[in-house]
Amino acid sequence: MAESWVESIIELDENAILAQLNSVAQELGLINEVFSTSRIYLYYAVFARVWGNLTQIVLQYLDNIDLDNTTDEALLERQIKPFVTKRYAKVAKVILKFSRRPEYDGPLEDILIPRDMEVSTEGDNPIIFTTAESRILWKNTQEILIPAYSVEFGSINNVMANTLTYFDDVDSYSAIQVTNPDAAFGGSDEETAYDTRDRIGLFRYGKDGSKESIQATLFENGISYYGFNIVEYWEGFGTVLICMDIDSEEEFNDIIAIMEAQKPGHIKYIYTMAEPVFVNLDIEVKLLGEQIFTKYQQDEVAQHIRTAVELFFNGRVYVGKPLSVNRLESFLLQYLFDEKYDIYEVEIGVESNSDLKIDSVTGQLSVEQFQKITPNLLSTTIEYELE
Secondary structure: OHHHHHHHHHHOOHHHHHHHHHHHHHHOOOOOOOOOOOHHHHHHHHHHHHHHHHHHHHHHHHHOOOOOOOOOHHHHHHHHOOOOOOOOOEEEEEEEEEEEOOOOOOOOOOEEEOOOOEEEOOOOOOOEEEEOOOEEEOOOOOEEEEEEEEEEEOHHHOOOOOOOOEOOOOHHHOOEEEEOOOOOEOOEOOOOHHHHHHHOOOHHHOOOOOHHHHHHHHHHOOOOHHHEEEEEOEOEOOEEEEEEOOOOHHHHHHHHHHHHHHOOOOOEEEEEEOEEEEEEEEEEEEEEEOOOOOHHHHHHHHHHHHHHHHHHHHHHOOOOOOEEHHHHHHHHHHHHHHOOOOEEEEEEEEEEOOOOEEOOOOOEEEOOOOEEEEEEEEEEEEEEEEO
């Protein structure tokens, strides 16, 4: 229904509206022929002009509805309201340090520092903070720390350290001085709707549908961190790809049912099982030693290599994430070292059934967001560097 309505609006320019009005007038017997000088024609022409202009405005507005390119802030406000809360301006916070002046040579007394005491920066436009509570600087105490908040809202109040040094120097305060050892923090300006859209990658999913919430649900259902990948905006705003490394279709469907039951409205989850990208590994290990290992010892080393590779792929290779051959090499070296082998060098060759993308800088092998690199064939070569 909505699509046909939009299509009809697109066709309604001024001339089309006028032609339809005259056609209706003829069908109802109001006129026999269309005369451009007749009074009813002029009435219809005025209406068609106004309605045609209105149609163009509505079409322009419809073009703005997409969240990716909305330029109307009022419209964007309404679009994001069900899914995220804008950040409003906040005051800044700081810890003030009141201490006795080293040059003061009067009698030591207890000094009450009251709540709402103003402390500010110096200059023509000072930034003012007020103490959040009352405290006493006892006569046997040199300094005291008191929290304070800025009087005004905004990020401008996040002043640097040691800039809040001024207060009304009345007689009772002549013995003390004040500063902020650390910078003020927490002051923020009110966000525009555009700021809100840019700030949070998952703002359309709300609290219950956040990335962390999806992760928690997957954890609760036995999928470890390396066993899934969550991709925001997979098909635009309001969509999330959830790719799971699961072999059982029954388990896959069970988790989908759980996720759908907890999913907030207006959100679309796209589920898929991870597509394996098989790699063949050729690992050559050169050991240090005084004599060549026996066949049994060689088989033992090869088994340790297979175990290390299995541990690495099970715990360090994630769905949709690249494979770092350098990290695999480091992991293998450390594992063999822990097994009391003296390693001279390790070389790893990788072949795949797919065209892996190789980063020329990092040497990492990349896959798509819905794929996972999985070891297929493993061949090992044990050599020796005799001492």
